[in-house]
Amino acid sequence: MGLPDHHLTEGERVVLSFHPHWKRLILPVLAVIVLLAACVAAFLFIPGGEPYTSYVRIGVAVVAVILLIWWALVPYLRWVTTSYTLTTHRFNISTGILNKSDDDIPLAKVNSVSSDQRLLERILGCGTLVVESASDAGEIKLADIPSIQTVRAELFRLVEDASDGEIDGR
CATH class of the missing domain: 1.20.58 (Methane Monooxygenase Hydroxylase; Chain G, domain 1)
Known part of the structure; x- marks a missing residue:
């Protein structure tokens, strides 16, 4: 699941890798x-x-x-072929059953990170992650993200580190 090691750049490491929430099943x-x-x-x-x-x-x-x-x-x-990978340099979204589509959002281009949860999603611990970036896509909404608060906090921390020029808080 996620990005294979040979797709990572030098010094880049995987922080989080996950599928959409199981509620989709x-x-x-x-x-x-x-x-x-x-x-x-x-x-x-x-x-x-x-x-x-x-x-x-x-x-x-x-x-x-x-x-x-x-x-x-x-x-x-x-569900199985959709994966989200958060690395120290980018947020990767991979989808596709027969054809594969990979989207990378460089963390240095992310302007804001927010989340939205309805009542049932709060109970299940999932939600919609909204990532606003300075790219052609602009605002990207990702539904059914598991452990939404953890993902949001980690993404925000990595975006702050990228804007400060740090990697992993160093």
């Missing part, structure tokens, strides 16, 4: 449960002994597999 898990219950119900209610029974069961299974891939596997793969 709640709906896919619920989709799997509902889909399995619907398949069991469909197989129980399809009359047995009819000439078309096997075709209907195969059709139900095919639809279930397609929906399982669409509703559960794709969101899971999006």
